[in-house]
Amino acid sequence: MASSIRVRATSNGDITEVQALIQHPMDTGLVKDSKGELIPAHFIQELKFECNGKDVFVADWGTAVSKDPYVKFSFKGAKKGDDLKISWTDNKGASDTTTAKIS
Amino acid sequence: MTTTTGALATRRLILQGAASVALLGLGNLPFAAAPARAAANDKYPEEAFKQKHEADAIKALYGKTAEPSDKVKLDAPEIAENGGVVPVSVTTTLDKVSSISFFVTENPYALAASYKFADGTIPGVANRLKMAKTTKLVAIVEADGKLYSATKEVKVTVGGCGG
Known part of the structure; x- marks a missing residue:
């Protein structure tokens, strides 16, 4: 299966800009389906960005983060060619990990 | 046999x-x-995400209150046509930022997202949130152990919680 994480990390001298898009339903547990039954909550709780052995950015998410979440941030201390590791865990214990090269 | x-x-x-x-x-x-x-080392703040009201969620997450600051810049649309996907971002000129959190006051659960920053990570984040209806949006920046906030009203024409 293709990774659920799409990431772009671009170095601009000192600063690396990271944009990530993750495929996930992010169900709140409050919405009913067409049969009138509640769709159980299913959402990413933790999303972590690791670079050179250090957590540079960690997100704790609730159900109010949009479906197929998007996040953007920047950090210092990395250079072109470094690996950026991205991983998430959801409330059902599912997870995914991918590694992107900073370009 | x-x-x-x-x-x-x-x-x-x-x-x-x-x-x-x-x-x-x-x-x-x-x-x-x-x-x-x-x-x-940093656990998922389960309790804070269960709080219905913004003040309770801030208390559960940080254990203190925030003061408004013009050094926190919150960017969100005045009118969101689709409450399911509202682009929201925060930037700040404050130093020693350790976390930034978003609270949507009119949502069933106020805390939407909380981000932790390492040294060297630029204190700013952009993401997309769901909003149930027209609401106050609060961003809180934790810098040098203190909390600073910025608030904005977002008009939502179609709610993002299936209602």
Whole structure:
């Protein structure tokens, strides 16, 4: 299966800009389906960005983060060619990990 | 004849054995997973995400109150046509930022997202949030142990919680 994480990390001298898009339903547990039954909550709780052995950015998410979440941030201390590791865990214990090269 | 039943009996025994082993294996999984989560130094703030009101959620997450600051810049649309996907971002000129959190006051649960920053990570984040209806949006920046906030009203024409 293709990774659920799409990431772009671009170095601009000192600063690396990271944009990530993750495929996930992010169900709140409050919405009913067409049969009138509640769709159980299913959402990413933790999303972590690791670079050179250090957590540079960690997100704790609730159900109010949009479906197929998007996040953007920047950090210092990395250079072109470094690996950026991205991983998430959801409330059902599912997870995914991918590694992107900073370009 | 006797040999066949004997063979059948042992086969049944083996199957039962296999089934109970499988059950045991499943039963063990949650226990094995629990210490791994606890080992992570920063735990997922489960309690804060369960709070219905913004003030309670801030208290559960940080244990203190925030003061408004013009050094926190919150960017969100005045009118959001689709409450399911509202682009929201925060930037700040404050130093020593350790976290930034978003609270949507009119949502069923106020806390939407909380981000932790390492040294060297630029204090700013952009993401997309759901908003149930027209609401106050609060961003909180934790800098040098203190909390600073910025607030904005977002008009939502179609709610993002299936209502």
